[in-house]
Amino acid sequence: MSATQTLLSVTGLTKHYGAHLGCADVSFDLYPGEVVGIVGESGSGKTTLLNCLAGRLAPDEGRVQYTDRLGDSMDVHAMSESRRRFLMRTDWAFVHQNPRDGLRMAVSAGGNVGERLMAVGARHYGDIRSQAIDWLDKTEVDVGRVDDRPDTFSGGMQQRLQIARNLVTGPRLVFMDEPTGGLDVSVQARLLDLLRRLVAEMGLSAIIVTHDLAVARLLSHRLMVMRRGHVVEQGLTDQVLDDPQHAYTQLLVSSVLQP
Amino acid sequence: MTPESETDQQYNFAYLDEQTKRMIRRALLKAVAIPGYQVPFAGREMPMPYGWGTGGIQVTAAILRRDDTLKVIDQGADDTTNAVSIRKFFKRVAGIATTEKTREATIIQTRHRIPETPLEDGQIIVFQVPIPEPLRFLEPRETETRKMHALEEYGLMHVKLYEDIARHGHIATTYAYPVKVAGRYIMDPSPTPKFDNPKMNRTPALQLFGAGREKRIYAIPPYTEVVSLDFEDHPFEVQKWDRPCALCGATESFLDEVIMDDQGTRMFVCSDTDHCEKRRGEGHVGPAQEAAE
Numbered sequence: 001m002s003a004t005q006t007l008l009s010v011t012g013l014t015k016h017y018g019a020h021l022g023c024a025d026v027s028f029d030l031y032p033g034e035v036v037g038i039v040g041e042s043g044s045g046k047t048t049l050l051n052c053l054a055g056r057l058a059p060d061e062g063r064v065q066y067t068d069r070l071g072d073s074m075d076v077h078a079m080s081e082s083r084r085r086f087l088m089r090t091d092w093a094f095v096h097q098n099p100r101d102g103l104r105m106a107v108s109a110g111g112n113v114g115e116r117l118m119a120v121g122a123r124h125y126g127d128i129r130s131q132a133i134d135w136l137d138k139t140e141v142d143v144g145r146v147d148d149r150p151d152t153f154s155g156g157m158q159q160r161l162q163i164a165r166n167l168v169t170g171p172r173l174v175f176m177d178e179p180t181g182g183l184d185v186s187v188q189a190r191l192l193d194l195l196r197r198l199v200a201e202m203g204l205s206a207i208i209v210t211h212d213l214a215v216a217r218l219l220s221h222r223l224m225v226m227r228r229g230h231v232v233e234q235g236l237t238d239q240v241l242d243d244p245q246h247a248y249t250q251l252l253v254s255s256v257l258q259p
Numbered sequence: 260m261t262p263e264s265e266t267d268q269q270y271n272f273a274y275l276d277e278q279t280k281r282m283i284r285r286a287l288l289k290a291v292a293i294p295g296y297q298v299p300f301a302g303r304e305m306p307m308p309y310g311w312g313t314g315g316i317q318v319t320a321a322i323l324r325r326d327d328t329l330k331v332i333d334q335g336a337d338d339t340t341n342a343v344s345i346r347k348f349f350k351r352v353a354g355i356a357t358t359e360k361t362r363e364a365t366i367i368q369t370r371h372r373i374p375e376t377p378l379e380d381g382q383i384i385v386f387q388v389p390i391p392e393p394l395r396f397l398e399p400r401e402t403e404t405r406k407m408h409a410l411e412e413y414g415l416m417h418v419k420l421y422e423d424i425a426r427h428g429h430i431a432t433t434y435a436y437p438v439k440v441a442g443r444y445i446m447d448p449s450p451t452p453k454f455d456n457p458k459m460n461r462t463p464a465l466q467l468f469g470a471g472r473e474k475r476i477y478a479i480p481p482y483t484e485v486v487s488l489d490f491e492d493h494p495f496e497v498q499k500w501d502r503p504c505a506l507c508g509a510t511e512s513f514l515d516e517v518i519m520d521d522q523g524t525r526m527f528v529c530s531d532t533d534h535c536e537k538r539r540g541e542g543h544v545g546p547a548q549e550a551a552e
Contacts, residue, residue, distance in 0.1 A: 081406075081410065085412065104397075104418075107397075107418055107422060108425055108426075110421070110425055111418050111421050111422050114418065114421055115414060115415065115418050116414070118414040118415075118418060118421065119412065119414025119415070123417070123490055123491050124491045125421065125424055125490040125491075125492050125493050126492050128421065129421075129425070146425075147425050147426065
């Protein structure tokens with residue numbers, strides 16, 4: 001695989017909810033190791049776009065082309081459901097805004113992390129457990145709580161557990177929907193540090209949806225600004241945030257308090 | 260066989276009408292063709308409450324012939340309420356012969372046990388199933404569990420076993436222990452103790468499962484491979500007892516613990532009453548019998 005091959009290639013992605021527009025004519029390329037942020041106000045179509053990209057929602061028009069480890073290119077929405085679900089638990093990961101959507105609350109932390117391993121065929125309890133403990137450690141969750149259920153965890157711990165559960169199979173592409181939403185600022189900062197480190201160490205590619213420009217600034221290399229379903233501006237993160245061209249981006253940047 | 264005059268002529272043979280029996284037989288044929296797959300069927304109301312074996316009784320009614328000999332067991336015993344009333348029911352509506360001896364039966368309807376006497380070619384065992392979906396308590400959505408079966412995504416089943424080991428140090432599931440049938444479908448063997456799981460593997464008898472409330476039928480054809488799930492470092496094991504049956508001295512059978520008085524005296528006896536009686540008839544004696552003599 002050459003270094004310049006795209007990981008995800010998106011062309012003309014459009015999704016309508018009846019007469020209502022979800023997102024329209026979105027096109028971009030994602031390269032290996034790259035982190036792209038999608039920002040915009042509530043209802044601008046960020047999550048719709050993310051779900052279409054991750055194959056969780058079928059778009060009305062457009063294509064999402066994914067290139068796997070072997071260099072084979074495949075259409076995410078044309079492949080069989082079993083293939084897509086297999087991709088979902090091996091090469092891809094999806095971090096939900098609310099950890100309750102991404103975790104099994106009635107299963108211990110270790111079981112949560114181990115589920116993806118067992119889903120791809122791990123059948124040795126000792127190995128599964130040691131890998132789960134290793135990942136709890138990496139995501140700064142107290143390893144002594146490996147047998148506790150996530151509903152006894154704090155919000156920040158739940159979110160870190162969700163990240164551990166997603167990264168345990170060594171995915172190449174992570175979709176994140178507001179990963180820091182609903183957390184207080186000090187916990188957010190810690191989570192951002194963790195994400196930044198993991199993305200760099202594992203050479204992950206990521207698509208991060210957020211309405212928090214600070215999160216976008218810290219994590220993403222490139223930024224897409226969405227408004228009413230359309231991408232109004234895209235470019236390098238610093239460029240977009242420091243020299244916004246579109247009126248809406250200017251509004252967005254100027255609405256953030258500068259401490 | 261009961262004379263024709265003694266059977267209840269108000270009902271069709273074996274209670275259900277012929278169209279219903281044909282519908283159930285079609286579901287059974289499909290179930291046998293796809294071992295371990297849960298086939299939906301239009302379950303009927305039966306003259307007994309759900310949870311008392313409405314699924315098993317419908318399967319039995321659909322396959323019953325006039326020359327069949329029926330045995331019914333409940334927790335291994337032939338003489339408990341559920342077993343006695345179902346046996347009486349079929350005697351009344353079908354006039355067929357009944358037996359308590361495993362070897363003489365052509366059809367065995369069971370709740371929670373497989374007889375200790377190995378089943379033979381030509382015999383059919385019908386299980387009463389309360390909850391047919393093995394993934395139910397891990398994944399509550401029926402749409403999702405069906406998809407998981409269809410796509411063979413069974414990682415979640417091992418999460419349950421993982422949780423057992425994490426919490427108890429060993430696989431603590433003792434009944435409804437999940438099995439993989441013919442290398443494809445994961446199946447709930449109904450609430451039989453895992454002690455009976457090995458008996459399902461490559462048995463010469465046909466095994467049919469009926470869930471009345473959930474309206475599902477599934478089956479294991481004769482000589483089909485049935486593997487209990489486990490981990491490489493925590494292999495599947497069956498229950499063991501540190502004493503023999505108090506009545507017949509059997510060491511290889513599934514034992515029930517029976518409380519004898521309010522002083523804490525207890526006795527362990529075979530749960531399979533037919534097996535225990537047969538052994539005692541052959542002259543085997545257990546510790547309780549020896550003490551009495």
